Amino acid sequence: MEYGDRYQHVPKPKFDCLLFDVDDTLYPLHSGLSGEVTKNIIEFMVNKLGIKDNVLELNAKLYKDYGTTMAGLKAIGYDFDYDDYHSFVHGRLPYEILKPDPVLKNLLHSLPIRKVIFSNSNEEHVANVLGRLGLEDCFEGVISFENLNSIKKTDLLDDENDANFKGSKRSTIPGTGTDVNSSSEINAESPKTPVVCKPFEDAFEQAFAIAQIDPHRTLFFDDSIRNLQTGKRMGLHTIWVGSSHKTEGVDYALESIHNIREALPELWESIERAEEVCYPEKVAIETPVRA
Numbered sequence: 001m002e003y004g005d006r007y008q009h010v011p012k013p014k015f016d017c018l019l020f021d022v023d024d025t026l027y028p029l030h031s032g033l034s035g036e037v038t039k040n041i042i043e044f045m046v047n048k049l050g051i052k053d054n055v056l057e058l059n060a061k062l063y064k065d066y067g068t069t070m071a072g073l074k075a076i077g078y079d080f081d082y083d084d085y086h087s088f089v090h091g092r093l094p095y096e097i098l099k100p101d102p103v104l105k106n107l108l109h110s111l112p113i114r115k116v117i118f119s120n121s122n123e124e125h126v127a128n129v130l131g132r133l134g135l136e137d138c139f140e141g142v143i144s145f146e147n148l149n150s151i152k153k154t155d156l157l158d159d160e161n162d163a164n165f166k167g168s169k170r171s172t173i174p175g176t177g178t179d180v181n182s183s184s185e186i187n188a189e190s191p192k193t194p195v196v197c198k199p200f201e202d203a204f205e206q207a208f209a210i211a212q213i214d215p216h217r218t219l220f221f222d223d224s225i226r227n228l229q230t231g232k233r234m235g236l237h238t239i240w241v242g243s244s245h246k247t248e249g250v251d252y253a254l255e256s257i258h259n260i261r262e263a264l265p266e267l268w269e270s271i272e273r274a275e276e277v278c279y280p281e282k283v284a285i286e287t288p289v290r291a
């Protein structure tokens with residue numbers, strides 16, 4: 001008897017990685033945390049950089065043009081320390097307004113697919129958010145500002161830096177120097193920024209290399225339409241979180257991250273199918289006997 005007759009074929013799941021933004025994706029916009037971030041950014045611009053005029057408009061424009069206000073401020077010539085910016089903007093946030101989310105935790109744990117964080121924020125902020133939501137053990141690794149930008153150049157070859165990504169090879173990361181131009185897609189007349197961040201393609205290329213991601217087999221969750229549209233161009237399957245309608249560059253739209261199962265039941269169905277057809281019967285193994 002052919003062994004093929006004894007086993008049913010188990011189709012390969014369509015996705016082997018789930019890639020998640022953090023802010024306004026893993027928790028809702030109405031939590032208020034992002035509003036606090038904006039307040040702190042405005043305060044940084046006024047008190048630390050001495051910007052007096054049209055601060056709100058400038059913040060909105062830089063965020064729109066460069067993906068993060070920090071990237072925009074660097075592009076237009078402001079000189080400041082990245083750590084100072086992060087500790088001023090994120091270090092003073094009232095994280096206690098985020099509550100544990102056991103529903104999301106259970107959803108994530110029920111999916112035996114690798115899950116990776118891809119955030120423009122610094123790693124301490126990401127850790128604080130995941131900790132408050134109770135999701136710290138849900139992800140295989142985190143790609144954050146520090147991974148995307150070579151501010152720890154001397155540490156780049158340290159194993160410690162790769163700790164979040166078992167088996168990743170730091171040497172495969174393209175363009176880790178500070179000359180990286182992440183603003184190749186903005187208006188040609190706009191000044192370039194040294195910061196690597198979503199929604200620019202080089203940030204995605206680095207993320208794929210760091211976490212060894214095949215974009216064609218990865219679902220990407222983000223609340224930013226520009227991030228999703230770049231991701232779609234890069235081959236990712238895209239999910240717009242916080243919206244109930246699809247648009248160009250969006251494969252699925254979820255009002256809330258809690259709706260994953262309703263929008264993508266196939267994620268669970270393929271797993272259940274694989275479990276059902278694993279061993280339909282006990283296979284007898286013939287042992288040759290020598291007389």
Ligand SMILES: [Mg+2]
Pocket residue numbers: 021022023024025222223224
């Ligand atoms: Mg976001």
